[in-house]
Amino acid sequence: MTESLLTTPLDAWHRALGARMVPFAGYAMPVQYDFKGEMAARCKGGVMAEHLHCRDKAALFDVSHMGQAMSHGAAEALETLVCGDMIGLKPGRQRYTLLTTATGGVLDDLMVANLGAKGFFIVVNASRKDVDFAAMGASIPIARMDDRALLALQGPAAAKVMARLGPVAAALPFMGVARTKVAGIPAIVSRSGYTGEDGFEISVAAAAAEDLANRLIAETEVVPAGLGARDSLRLEAGLCLYGNDISETVSPIEAGLTWAISKRRKMSWDFPGGAAMRDLFDNGPVRRRVGIRPDGRAPARDHTPILTPDGNETIGEITSGGFGPTLNGPMAMGYVRTDFSGDGSKISLMVRGKPMQATVVPLPFVPHRYVR
Amino acid sequence: MPPKKSDTRYTKDHEWVRLDGEIATVGITDHAQQQLGELVFVELPELEREVAAGEACAVVESVKAASDVYSPLAGRIAEINETIVEDPEIVNNDAEGEGWFFRLELDDVDSFEELMDQDAYDEFLETL
Missing domain, CATH: 2.40.30.110 (Aminomethyltransferase beta-barrel domains)
Structure with missing residues (x-):
């Protein structure tokens, strides 16, 4: 490692909790924790224990390395980049979609939320944010939010925990999104995640990240979990990891992500690589x-x-x-x-x-x- | 009678070796099992296999990754610990005891002396 790693706003917080930090997508990230003291009584730490705790109660993941941005672009303009239905994405709703390449591959998978008058809130993979935002910036205005943290609270107890800290967020339906407060901290919250469990992704100002993380782990159901557990959880849930399961050389049709191409757009195939995808869709990969x-x-x-x-x-x-x-x-x-x-x-x-x-x-x- | 701690030698790949006559018992150190985390799979060498010093001859897998285990010394695999294949967690619970991997009939018993003793291994761990 000659290049120095970037850190998330929770770097010191992770280390204090006993995290083992590893390089991931240019960031120093916790892969797992060796918990101490009171936290060790909740969960002994390690990939296995953190994974099982998430499925049993709730786990808190720092995913601040992911790329966040706002766009005031029109839904029609956004649709020139992705294969999902953005015109039909109602305010307060979020959708999983794909940025596609001209040759019909996947530039990235991402979440797009409609925040109404505030515009579209976009979350992309850490390893792809420069590529994605450059590509999107050619068609729509993109305001990167590099000064934000992103926390994922996941697990069957996530809603119960959220009900204590942010009732508006706790009332969201699956793939609903709202600008609200969690523990008094202004946040953009969506009812989503990447573990297969119920849960929330919470975007806050970097300066408030540690405060929010502490408020969340003050709830006794919650333990921090690292990238190791995040990976085994998403694989059990059958979800794709960009760079492994999908890439610029893989078609969404081959990847079984045809469902991410909305019905209307499967009529027109009017997005990058649409013709190549249509061919695979009609003839079978x-x-x-x-x-x-x-x-x-x-x-x-x-x-x-x-x-x-x-x-x-x-x-x-x-x-x-x-x-x-x-x-x-x-x-x-x-x-x-x-x-x-x-x-x-x-x-x-x-x-x-x-x-x-x-x-x-x-x-x-x-x-x-x-x-x- | 369990051997004294000082009779155990170590490698930089985090294996331990204990000598009883010409037979060396080999496992991974407690430090190694801590670093690996909960083991979910162990693969051991076949009996009678001739192994060189430093040759990869066993595999341990955690949830996250696979790692090789190397033979610290040259010899012939005389015995393997099937119980850790059945239940890899034994390695996590007692890496330097019940969690042994295999026994080796050494080509050269004197080679044992060339490995790190406890103090040298502890010093080595400090450098990591």
């Missing part, structure tokens, strides 16, 4: 993203080759793989040739030079528990 359960206990990691069951022919590659603490077993996502993409298809995985049997399964591995 040669590879598809699938869920994979290895037969044994050994995890198969990303870049593991996927072969036919007899091991004779390579038919794909794992893009995310690990161990699911809630699933209590190994799990993976990857791309396979379409004739092996049906649920129940038998495949093999080449792990450390040995073929390992595995089965294609439906996603998610762990059912989503969003509020509806």
Whole structure:
């Protein structure tokens, strides 16, 4: 590491709690915690314990490395960049969508919220923010909000906790968004997340981040959780990680993200790469993203080759793989040739030079528990 | 009789070795298990395999990542601890005892003396 890492507004807060910091997308980020004192009584820390705590009660993630911006651009102009329905996105609503490339790949996946007169509130991946905001800036005004923190409160107890600190936020429906106060701190709150659990993403001024984080962990259900747990939670939920499962060279059609292309836009395909996507949509892609359960206990990691069951022919590659603490077993996502993409298809995985049997399964591995 | 702590030697890859005659018992250190976190999978070498000093011959996996375990010394795999394959958590709970990985019939018993003793390993950990 020759380049110095950026830090989030919660850097010192993480370290005081016993975080192990690692470089991620140019930032020093907590991968997991070795909790001390009272927090250790709630959760012993470590990826497994933090993951299970999130599914059991509530976990607090610092996702301030992600890119936040406001845009006063027209919905029509925004639609020239993304494949989702932005004209139909009502005030107070948020949508998962994709910035697409001219060749039909994914520039990034992102959240767009309609804050009414305030404009669109946009959250993009940390590793892509410069690329994204440059690309978007060519078509719509983009005001980066690099002075904001973003906290994600996730888990079945998240709503109960939020009810004590921010009743307006707690009353939001799934994918609802509001400018309101949490613990008296002005915030943009959405009912969303990336763990498969109910929860909230809370954007606040950087200067208020530590205050908010402390108010949230003062609630006894909540423990901080690191990037390790965030990754195993999102994989159990079958959600894509940009750079692993989706990229500029992967089509949303192959990735099984066709649902993110709204109905109206599937009529016109009038967004970057639309023609290429339409072709794949009509004729079917040669590879598809699938869920994979290895037969044994050994995890198969990303870049593991996927072969036919007899091991004779390579038919794909794992893009995310690990161990699911809630699933209590190994799990993976990857791309396979379409004739092996049906649920129940038998495949093999080449792990450390040995073929390992595995089965294609439906996603998610762990059912989503969003509020509806 | 359990060996004295001072009879244990260590490597910079965080394996420990204990010698009993020509048989060396090998595992990963408590520091290593702490760094790895909860183990979810262990793969051990096959019996009778000849391993060189520093050769990767076992694998440990946590939720997050896979790591190699290296043979500290050259020899033949004489015994493996199947219980940690069944229950990898034993390594987290007792890395330098019940959580041993394999036993090695050493090619050269004297090579044991060349490994770090407890004090040298503790000093090494300070530098990390």
